[in-house]
Amino acid sequence: MNAGATGFRTKPSVGSIDLREVGVTSAGVELLPPTTFVSAAGKATAVRGRNGAGKSTLLKVMCGQYAPSSGSAFVAGSDVRHPGRDFRRRVASMIGLPPMAPDLTVRDHVDLVAATWFSGMSQRAAVAAQVVEATGLAELEHRFPHELSSGQRQLFGLGLILARPYEVLILDEPEQRLDSEHVKRLSGILIALRNEGRTLIVATHSDALTEAFADQVLTLDPQR
Numbered sequence: 001m002n003a004g005a006t007g008f009r010t011k012p013s014v015g016s017i018d019l020r021e022v023g024v025t026s027a028g029v030e031l032l033p034p035t036t037f038v039s040a041a042g043k044a045t046a047v048r049g050r051n052g053a054g055k056s057t058l059l060k061v062m063c064g065q066y067a068p069s070s071g072s073a074f075v076a077g078s079d080v081r082h083p084g085r086d087f088r089r090r091v092a093s094m095i096g097l098p099p100m101a102p103d104l105t106v107r108d109h110v111d112l113v114a115a116t117w118f119s120g121m122s123q124r125a126a127v128a129a130q131v132v133e134a135t136g137l138a139e140l141e142h143r144f145p146h147e148l149s150s151g152q153r154q155l156f157g158l159g160l161i162l163a164r165p166y167e168v169l170i171l172d173e174p175e176q177r178l179d180s181e182h183v184k185r186l187s188g189i190l191i192a193l194r195n196e197g198r199t200l201i202v203a204t205h206s207d208a209l210t211e212a213f214a215d216q217v218l219t220l221d222p223q224r
């Protein structure tokens, strides 16, 4: 994928992340112990840690799905407790697969997302075409979601996230369901996005993926 291949060149200065002593507690259960993490715009971070360490919880805080119980959290210039329009445009995330409509094809979905976010017809078409190509979905673009394998559905889900603008991209275990060849494709996508200047936060259990794309590693709670 070439620089700018997803059709939305970022402004790296607004893609920084600043979390200070961020913790999440629910009904007396600690989901995320107080965690401090700072990333400059354009850095690629792998979030590592054992099952239950709090990776998904941390990602949900960063994308505004969970309000932190303590600490401060700023992502792409916004307080995550008050995610406004700018935040939503700057921060894209895939934590689990996005919703899919059973009667729309792969290409319909990608076109729909691109049309929602981009106003110019040529830009929409370019973004959609580039995403389909980068994710390897071209051969499958006329299929319906239920006609995809689980790994193909995983890449399709990623494609739906890439078909919108963002400066910060947050992905939770995007390597799930992918064979080694497709993990390499995923690595290529992440490397291209990093080279474009996007800020990447990727929770992963894959050493190969971490090695391929990450500038830095945040390991959660290694002692617990």
Ligand SMILES: Nc1ncnc2c1ncn2[C@@H]1O[C@H](COP(=O)(O)OP(=O)(O)OP(=O)(O)O)[C@@H](O)[C@H]1O
Binding pocket: 026, 029, 030, 031, 032, 049, 050, 051, 052, 053, 054, 055, 056, 057, 058
């Ligand atoms: N809704 C919830 N209510 C109570 N506890 C929760 C809830 N969601 C997660 N937890 C707990 O919070 C902790 C962190 O979970 P989280 O999903 O963030 O871990 P993770 O590092 O992403 O794990 P994995 O590698 O298995 O995906 C775990 O102990 C989990 O059981």
